[in-house]
Amino acid sequence: MNNFFRTFFAALLALAVFALIMLIITIGAISSMKSSKEAVTGENAVLVVDLSQHFSEIEQSNPVEAISGERSSPPSLYDMIRLIRHAKNNKAVKGIYIKSGNNNNDFSSSLELRNAITDFKSSGKFVIAFADAITQKAYYVASAAGKVYCAPTGGVDWHGFAMTLPFIKGTLEKLEIEPQIFYAGKFKSATEPLREKQMTDANRLQSMELLNDIYSQFLSAISASRKIDTATLHRYADSNAVQFAHAALDKKMVDGLKYDDEVKDEIRKLLKIDRDAKINFVSAGKYADAEDFYQSGHDKIAVIYAEGTIIDGNGERDAIGGVTYRNRIRTARMDKSIKAIVLRINSGGGSASASEQIWREVELAKKVKPVIVSFGNVAASGGYYIACGANIIFAQPNTITGSIGVFGVLPNMEKFFNNKLGVTFDEVATSPDAGMMTVTKPLSASQRTYVQNAIDTIYHQFKTRVASGRNKTMQFVDSIAQGRVWSGKRAVELGLIDHIGGLEDAIAAAAKEAKIKDYRLREYPGKQTFFEMLFGDDGDSKKETMIKNELGEEGYKTYKAVRNIKQFIGVAQTRMPFEIIID
8 A cells, every 4th residue: 555655646746747847848838939029119119218227238037028928127238229229220210218217227338328329319310318307327328318308396416426435344343353354456445344444545546536537427428418518517516506407407407397298298299199199118128029130140259248246167147157258258269150259348356266267268269369358337357357368458438447456355253253152163183274264263474474475476467467468568567557446538548448439349340350241249148048047047146136126226236245245255356446336
């Protein structure tokens, strides 16, 4: 009888598992049979650019959307740029409507969006931006529109920029935790939150200079669109002259004060449809599903998107795993149908050893085909390390780059464990320094020297890579290194990058270097299949998405800045000094 029940329940379990697998396969088959072209743009379409959506370098897929066929997640940044370019020449699209209440994209991404919208406007089609109240960063993009409106009770947020950095030295002192810190480069202030209670003079200098560079570009772009000189715009911020909606209109920062229904009525007039007719608003996601905006051609250019923290090992879609990206560049190098490689980097750095792995693969690749780099919002420290050997580097004027320096942290938590928790430790070892890299006791003087020598060696190696890749002397590289962060505007003057431009410019340069005209792009990582979304090892990615949704884009940046501190422990870091959060 026992054998019968064992056999019965085993068979029942197998049947349940089989049924589940078949259900998943059926759902996948149905979703795959749903042609993306079932989505249609329709006539008299108005493309919606919702700035509250975050356009990341790598599209974040959602298995629920794959099943339902209804897409709400935004396309990637470059897909967004491409579909705006496509809409410019699509007769069905009559204009763009920019939702400009908030902007969850950083300044470099916003500049690429802004440039695409400006190009679209040159077609003669209308571009209208509207929100009840428009934030500064949203206004940066919205100001490129033909008409900018806010509600009579709203306005334009206009108060200038500030950069606030958190410091936890006092917290560590209360907990009796000693951060044993090692760094190379007087500007390498990534460890300042652990060892200071306010900015050092060096950090304050670089932060103020960076902030001024980004603010200057911000004002210049808006000045060109709104025909208001930068000095006047600066004065408005200094004097809080644009506090209310009527002031924004008086200062010509908006073209009118209208409610949502009045803006929609204006759009209907431009579309020449009845006042009570429904406007065919098309979201970016729907347009991406309905239209083929990808370039076709015979030859191939590989575009490899590297976004997130650089880590050892494989990593997920939201991190740059040293092994994963080494293999991606190697695949593109060895594929003879790929004539050039474009590496798109949006990273503040991370593991020094992983950065070295990726740098090595770039060196090998450029011996057989052009390697062009495009910087996104940030390409600093390890993000710059992996790029410095490329043939040509592009960045936007407000890209954050440089930060050539190294640091490491090993906290001594002995007193915390002893005095706060009552925990003590003891050990046996075969060598005096066998248990050196532990948080349960302080480092000796000789051990501190050992760790600092390792940091100094990696720093020298980093500078050597930069000097060789950028054809500079070690003395010059040392003078602009020291962990200092630069704007793209200053980076091109210093020779850290070659040209100001975006990803499109980098791709065009890759085609020119490879001497090809008829080409298409092979993009890495590719779009996820239904089964990859469902079964892929992306639990961390899903968790991060949930946290981001809960905290919002700015809150998520602060969360990451605090969370990343634990990644410093015991690992040499080529990481940007701090998470840039500009308010």
